[in-house]
Amino acid sequence: MSSSIAVLILFIVTLVAANIPFISDRALLMLDIDNNKKFWLRAAEWFLMYVVVMAIAIGLEIKLHGNAYANVWEFWNFSQHWEFYSITLCLFVVFALPGFIYHYDLKKHLK
Numbered sequence: 001m002s003s004s005i006a007v008l009i010l011f012i013v014t015l016v017a018a019n020i021p022f023i024s025d026r027a028l029l030m031l032d033i034d035n036n037k038k039f040w041l042r043a044a045e046w047f048l049m050y051v052v053v054m055a056i057a058i059g060l061e062i063k064l065h066g067n068a069y070a071n072v073w074e075f076w077n078f079s080q081h082w083e084f085y086s087i088t089l090c091l092f093v094v095f096a097l098p099g100f101i102y103h104y105d106l107k108k109h110l111k
Helices: 003-023 039-065 082-095 097-110
Strands: none
Touching: 003 039, 003 082, 003 097, 039 082, 082 097
């Protein structure tokens, strides 16, 4: 797999994962909730999706470039620091914008 294909796959997975909590009324796409999902549950599910996408990104990086990290579970050995994770979190917020707008604004008008 080339780097450009891996980036495209990661981009699509990120776009889908960031919008899942706002599109679906099921918790984690599996658990049916009787009433509407609360915002805190959507936010927790959104953050969990961020963690999953970052794990996929680290896995793709290790697959493409070898073991870039000494030990994946030791956070202080990462070559990326807090700046990298704050930027990726902000990008994940931007990717979630279509689902957020659909759920909290457009859904009322489309019914």
